[in-house]
Amino acid sequence: MLMRLYPAGILRGLLGVAILSALVVLGSRKLIYFDAALVPYLIATVFAVFGSVYRYSVWLSRPPTRVLWQRSLALVFNKNFFANTALVFKAVFENMVLQKFIGRRSAYRWVMHFLLAWGCVMGFAITFPLVFGWLHFAHPTGDAYMYQLHVFGFATMIFDPYGFIGYLFFNSLNFCSVMIIVGCSMAFARRLIHPGEMTTQTFANDILPLLILMAVALSGLCLTFSTHYLGGQHYRILSTVHCWTVVSFLVYLPFGKFFHIFQRASQMGAQLYIKEKQEGSLAICPKTGEGFTSQVQKGDVKTILRELGFQFEPDDQKISVQDLSPAARRQLLMTTQHQRLKGKFDISGQ
Amino acid sequence: MSTWLEENDLFIDPQRCIGCRACEAACAECGTHRGVAMIHLEPLNRPDSVKTGPTLCMHCDDPACAAVCPADAIKRTDDGVVQSSLKPRCIGCSNCQIACPFGVPKIYPERAQMNKCDMCYDRTAIGLKPMCATVCPSEAIFFGPKSVIESQRKNKANNHFIFGRQTIRTKVHLMVDTEQKPVEMDIVNFISTTIEDSQPWVI
Numbered sequence: 117m118l119m120r121l122y123p124a125g126i127l128r129g130l131l132g133v134a135i136l137s138a139l140v141v142l143g144s145r146k147l148i149y150f151d152a153a154l155v156p157y158l159i160a161t162v163f164a165v166f167g168s169v170y171r172y173s174v175w176l177s178r179p180p181t182r183v184l185w186q187r188s189l190a191l192v193f194n195k196n197f198f199a200n201t202a203l204v205f206k207a208v209f210e211n212m213v214l215q216k217f218i219g220r221r222s223a224y225r226w227v228m229h230f231l232l233a234w235g236c237v238m239g240f241a242i243t244f245p246l247v248f249g250w251l252h253f254a255h256p257t258g259d260a261y262m263y264q265l266h267v268f269g270f271a272t273m274i275f276d277p278y279g280f281i282g283y284l285f286f287n288s289l290n291f292c293s294v295m296i297i298v299g300c301s302m303a304f305a306r307r308l309i310h311p312g313e314m315t316t317q318t319f320a321n322d323i324l325p326l327l328i329l330m331a332v333a334l335s336g337l338c339l340t341f342s343t344h345y346l347g348g349q350h351y352r353i354l355s356t357v358h359c360w361t362v363v364s365f366l367v368y369l370p371f372g373k374f375f376h377i378f379q380r381a382s383q384m385g386a387q388l389y390i391k392e393k394q395e396g397s398l399a400i401c402p403k404t405g406e407g408f409t410s411q412v413q414k415g416d417v418k419t420i421l422r423e424l425g426f427q428f429e430p431d432d433q434k435i436s437v438q439d440l441s442p443a444a445r446r447q448l449l450m451t452t453q454h455q456r457l458k459g460k461f462d463i464s465g466q
Numbered sequence: 467m468s469t470w471l472e473e474n475d476l477f478i479d480p481q482r483c484i485g486c487r488a489c490e491a492a493c494a495e496c497g498t499h500r501g502v503a504m505i506h507l508e509p510l511n512r513p514d515s516v517k518t519g520p521t522l523c524m525h526c527d528d529p530a531c532a533a534v535c536p537a538d539a540i541k542r543t544d545d546g547v548v549q550s551s552l553k554p555r556c557i558g559c560s561n562c563q564i565a566c567p568f569g570v571p572k573i574y575p576e577r578a579q580m581n582k583c584d585m586c587y588d589r590t591a592i593g594l595k596p597m598c599a600t601v602c603p604s605e606a607i608f609f610g611p612k613s614v615i616e617s618q619r620k621n622k623a624n625n626h627f628i629f630g631r632q633t634i635r636t637k638v639h640l641m642v643d644t645e646q647k648p649v650e651m652d653i654v655n656f657i658s659t660t661i662e663d664s665q666p667w668v669i
Contacts, residue, residue, distance in 0.1 A: 180561060452656075
């Protein structure tokens with residue numbers, strides 16, 4: 117079967133690659149500070165950017181996702197713009213930074229996910245600028261001992277490589293690795309003993325990403341171990357192994373479970389729907405009198421269903437099952453059976 | 467080769483429900499949503515009737531909940547079970563709850579998650595019956611081959627429902643008077659009448 121491609125996604129993906137390339141050239145001062153040894157990382161990053169932008173475009177083209185984003189923008193850019201913007205920032209801080217909603221699902225999962233998420237994000241924040249040539253270290257002029265941090269080619273702070281700042285700089289990725297190893301171990305343990313997870317998990321979606329993260333973190337730590345305890349022995353092969361584990365991560369990023377990092381942003385739209393339900397016009401169930409959602413969201417869902425070919429409205433278009441509250445819909449099924457059986461136990465009439 | 471879930475179906479017969487809530491208690495034991503019952507066990511019209519009935523996910527062939535999910539978090543397995551939301555994806559937006567014609571999904575906004583009946587997939591995937599069907603003393607919820615329930619009951623198992631102009635086919639069957647034609651959900655009549663207006667309670 118031929119795979120159906122999404123041309124707009126390809127164009128946006130290529131645009132993403134072009135922007136990244138321009139930023140690499142500009143940030144590394146026409147590649148003067150670009151480290152050629154990191155080319156495999158850059159190629160994999162370019163692929164990850166293309167794949168992520170492409171998949172995000174495809175994802176946004178789905179009617180429900182498109183409607184959610186359009187509605188989110190409409191709900192933010194109205195007369196309550198400042199209050200809505202504040203709500204979005206608060207939601208970003210609570211959901212993305214603190215990940216409080218995961219804590220409410222389970223404290224164990226919060227610790228696990230927090231370590232994994234922030235281990236990865238900090239790792240990205242350090243690795244990508246180094247790969248792109250935006251950051252590099254060099255000796256200051258006339259001093260062969262001290263180190264100097266260069267940002268976009270501009271000389272900035274000078275520090276002692278064996279001092280506290282130097283320790284933090286050169287071990288930051290080790291800290292990230294430890295966070296990821298602990299988080300991965302907790303995730304593996306959960307996937308081995310939780311009956312629900314064991315039933316629904318798949319190798320490609322749930323086990324493989326953990327194996328990749330573990331491989332990246334362990335091979336990264338091996339480099340430090342080689343430097344400090346093996347006198348640099350095996351460093352070359354270890355750095356090659358580490359490089360390929362990171363490349364695997366970047367290639368897997370757009371197509372596997374890690375893509376939820378980007379999808380999670382739509383949770384801000386859900387927060388806006390909740391606010392609309394609290395402050396806006398309610399959809400009232402004609403059977404129970406219950407305000408079960410906002411008029412806005414009910415209208416959006418009905419629009420999506422129509423666009424996808426569902427025909428829940430009768431010919432007169434007056435009312436559909438989506439106008440009933442969920443409780444009334446459950447009553448509808450029971451009532452229908454009761455009426456079909458004429459209130460009797462079964463059709464024998466008893 | 468057909469699987470356990472392809473050979474067996476779930477049947478609900480609310481007329482048989484005695485409201486004992488055994489299904490709720492058993493549902494909360496399910497491994498995929500431990501501690502929280504996904505089944506709805508509700509009175510139909512408490513002031514005038516003792517009638518109760520269970521609602522569990524009907525597992526539609528073309529689930530509206532999955533279609534309207536902006537996070538693409540609801541998946542249907544090859545053996546016909548519509549799974550609860552994928553935890554990494556679900557954003558708790560409630561679209562699924564608003565779309566579902568049977569009023570099944572439960573939303574937990576504080577944890578940004580939807581949960582619903584997944585036919586005890588941790589059990590049914592390995593050849594065991596769902597919890598609710600295992601404990602229901604009156605067999606208002608029954609799990610087994612269609613031929614067995616047809617041989618035991620006079621009511622007919624029907625899994626075609628009409629809402630407006632939409633026909634929904636489900637894995638779960640409702641026991642009604644006929645299997646020849648789809649069960650039409652008359653919403654206008656439902657809104658305008660109570661159950662006692664049309665039929666006296668007889669048992």
